[in-house]
Amino acid sequence: xxxxxxxxxxxxxxxxxxxxxxxxxxxxxxxxxxxxxxxxxxxxxxxxxxxxxxxxxxxxxxxxxxxxxxxxxxxxxxxxxxxxxxxxxxxxxxxxxxxxxxxxxxxxxxxxxxxxxxxxxxxxxxxxxxxxxxxxxxxxxxxxxxxxxxxxxxxxxxxxxxxxxxxxxxxxxxxxxxxxxxxxxxxxxxxxxxxxxxxxxxxxxxxxxxxxxxxxxxxxxxxxxxxxxxxxxxxxxxxxxxxxxxxxxxxxxxxxxxxxxxxxxxxxxxxxxxxxxxxxxxxxxxxxxxxxxxxxxxxxxxxxxxxxxxxxxxxxxxxxxxxx
Amino acid sequence: xxxxxxxxxxxxxxxxxxxxxxxxxxxxxxxxxxxxxxxxxxxxxxxxxxxxxxxxxxxxxxxxxxxxxxxxxxxxxxxxxxxxxxxxxxxxxxxxxxxxxxxxxxxxxxxxxxxxxxxxxxxxxxxxxxxxxxxxxxxxxxxxxxxxxxxxxxxxxxxxxxxxxxxxxxxxxxxxxxxxxxxxxxxxxxxxxxxxxxxxxxxxxxxxxxxxxxxxxxxxxxxxxxxxxxxxxxxxxxxxxxxxxxxxxxxxxxxxxxxxxxxxxxxxxxxxxxxxxxxxxxxxxxxxxxxxxxxxxxxxxxxxxxxxxxxxxxxxxxxxxxxx
Numbered sequence: 001x002x003x004x005x006x007x008x009x010x011x012x013x014x015x016x017x018x019x020x021x022x023x024x025x026x027x028x029x030x031x032x033x034x035x036x037x038x039x040x041x042x043x044x045x046x047x048x049x050x051x052x053x054x055x056x057x058x059x060x061x062x063x064x065x066x067x068x069x070x071x072x073x074x075x076x077x078x079x080x081x082x083x084x085x086x087x088x089x090x091x092x093x094x095x096x097x098x099x100x101x102x103x104x105x106x107x108x109x110x111x112x113x114x115x116x117x118x119x120x121x122x123x124x125x126x127x128x129x130x131x132x133x134x135x136x137x138x139x140x141x142x143x144x145x146x147x148x149x150x151x152x153x154x155x156x157x158x159x160x161x162x163x164x165x166x167x168x169x170x171x172x173x174x175x176x177x178x179x180x181x182x183x184x185x186x187x188x189x190x191x192x193x194x195x196x197x198x199x200x201x202x203x204x205x206x207x208x209x210x211x212x213x214x215x216x217x218x219x220x221x222x223x224x225x226x227x228x229x230x231x232x233x234x235x236x237x238x239x240x241x242x243x244x245x246x247x248x249x250x251x252x253x254x255x256x257x258x259x260x261x262x263x264x265x266x267x268x269x270x271x272x273x274x275x276x277x278x279x280x281x282x283x284x285x286x287x288x289x290x291x292x293x294x295x296x297x298x299x300x301x302x303x304x305x306x307x308x309x310x311x312x313x314x315x316x317x318x319x320x321x322x323x324x
Numbered sequence: 325x326x327x328x329x330x331x332x333x334x335x336x337x338x339x340x341x342x343x344x345x346x347x348x349x350x351x352x353x354x355x356x357x358x359x360x361x362x363x364x365x366x367x368x369x370x371x372x373x374x375x376x377x378x379x380x381x382x383x384x385x386x387x388x389x390x391x392x393x394x395x396x397x398x399x400x401x402x403x404x405x406x407x408x409x410x411x412x413x414x415x416x417x418x419x420x421x422x423x424x425x426x427x428x429x430x431x432x433x434x435x436x437x438x439x440x441x442x443x444x445x446x447x448x449x450x451x452x453x454x455x456x457x458x459x460x461x462x463x464x465x466x467x468x469x470x471x472x473x474x475x476x477x478x479x480x481x482x483x484x485x486x487x488x489x490x491x492x493x494x495x496x497x498x499x500x501x502x503x504x505x506x507x508x509x510x511x512x513x514x515x516x517x518x519x520x521x522x523x524x525x526x527x528x529x530x531x532x533x534x535x536x537x538x539x540x541x542x543x544x545x546x547x548x549x550x551x552x553x554x555x556x557x558x559x560x561x562x563x564x565x566x567x568x569x570x571x572x573x574x575x576x577x578x579x580x581x582x583x584x585x586x587x588x589x590x591x592x593x594x595x596x597x598x599x600x601x602x603x604x605x606x607x608x609x610x611x612x613x614x615x616x617x618x619x620x621x622x623x624x625x626x627x628x629x630x631x632x633x634x635x636x637x638x639x640x641x642x643x644x645x646x647x648x
Binding site: 022023024026075078081082100101102104105106107108109111112113115116119123126127130131134135137138141142144145146148149 | 346347348350351399402405406424425426428429430431432433435436437439440443447450451454455457458459461462465466468469470472473
């Protein structure tokens with residue numbers, strides 16, 4: 001068994017070995033740049049931990065782990081075009097630094113590259129590994145489309161929101177874990193439980209993201225809070241607030257989220273106050289804890305010893321407790 | 325052995341069975357629309373013919389054939405955004421009919437979908453099938469990037485152009501054929517010869533495209549000729565003309581291709597005249613015939629009987645003789 005730090009070191013190491021010294025540079029430079037932006041590398045970590053949990057050979061898991069992370073970064077690259085986000089991880093996004101065409105195409109190339117790494121593994125697992133990956137990739141696209149739809153949709157329920165974040169975020173964590181389980185030699189029941197573990201962790205993870213964006217400690221969070229509020233993003237907090245608010249509070253919420261005049265600082269402050277008044281933070285935390293606890297139930301069901309599950313148990317708890 | 329018409333019928337049939345009745349509709353409708361635009365379906369035809377040539381089971385080839393065609397259509401969808409082309413096959417392109425975000429995302433989903441179909445085949449061939457497909461997909465992106473680079477590059481040689489069309493067009497025909505060979509049980513030498521056959525056919529195919537765009541008979545071609553001239557596209561004809569032209573003719577060419585004032589009809593007429601004067605049409609035909617003949621040499625080397633090669637021999641000759 002390896003510690004989280006050891007897995008992290010392993011992931012860092014394999015990432016430093018990716019060779020993107022190819023032509024045309026206009027295609028490969030944005031890929032190097034994107035992969036060099038860093039990030040938490042959660043998906044490859046989960047994949048390695050899952051493989052290790054079943055006693056699998058980590059060497060079979062390294063390249064697929066890179067594949068999942070390249071895929072994730074590809075989706076961010078294309079999302080940034082669609083959302084017109086100029087900054088990612090403190091640096092200019094690809095479409096801003098280069099242009100939209102280069103961002104579209106280098107994203108496409110990353111998708112192909114993800115598959116190149118994905119299939120460098122034990123041939124026996126390819127059919128199930130690819131089935132998980134393909135389904136996940138398609139669902140992530142579905143999630144992004146729902147997300148875009150919701151921007152202009154009048155009525156979005158919390159159920160709609162959960163469906164969207166399940167597709168956009170949770171299935172990729174779940175898919176990484178299931179891929180690791182498959183490579184590690186898990187039977188299909190265990191692999192499916194690990195998938196469900198990941199799905200629930202993913203939902204909790206996104207709720208934590210929603211919470212941090214509003215209630216995070218800026219000094220630790222590393223960026224300004226309130227960006228979801230400024231963009232009128234229909235997060236769990238937003239939707240819960242509209243579900244709970246009545247009378248004057250509801251009117252205020254509606255005005256604040258439709259106003260273009262209010263300056264951002266005032267808007268954030270007023271909405272945070274309403275959120276606190278309504279207690280939406282606690283509803284979000286409760287939902288998050290429920291998903292986390294569902295996740296752990298699935299993990300417990302898996303037929304390996306507690307010690308083998310330790311890395312994933314600890315890591316998932318860390319994700320829930322994180323302050324950035 | 326089957327006839328070209330039988331293969332075409334088979335391809336038509338499997339295409340009519342693709343199920344895209346999923347949510348969100350904003351993601352899947354543009355995919356249905358794109359796949360419904362038709363086209364020559366050359367890549368799936370080549371894949372089936374290749375499989376059949378080696379006596380393979382066509383049922384193993386049907387889904388991968390769809391996979392290659394979905395991939396091809398995905399690249400067209402994204403190319404249309406990058407090239408800002410409003411019309412494809414007589415209909416509005418996806419980014420025009422919907423919007424750029426939907427075009428980016430439904431393209432991404434098509435890429436994932438291509439893989440879903442690709443892997444529905446005999447599991448034993450998956451590693452080699454995926455290796456060919458991944459490499460091809462990456463090279464097609466490289467080709468598109470070179471194509472975009474050439475738009476603003478001062479000096480493009482015919483060698484550069486051939487490298488670009490090899491990547492952008494030829495490798496996908498080659499990859500489809502090699503995939504068919506692999507599924508059909510060919511040994512690697514034969515599969516590689518079929519790949520080279522496809523590469524050469526692909527280059528000849530693109531030169532034929534360049535020729536038809538300028539010298540095609542509009543009544544048969546089905547659309548206006550001269551669109552490459554209007555866009556100042558650096559085709560084989562353009563590059564050969566600049567290579568050969570001297571003095572007054574060179575000056576005229578430079579003026580015509582840099583002018584924004586000249587009306588399109590006059591520009592097309594004048595450039596066609598210069599092309600004819602310089603004989604670039606014949607150089608293009610000669611190059612095309614050379615590639616075709618190289619292709620046939622590779623086909624002849626393959627260790628199956630002449631009868632088994634008939635479908636591909638005939639089909640490649642048809643592609644060279646086509647008037648649209």
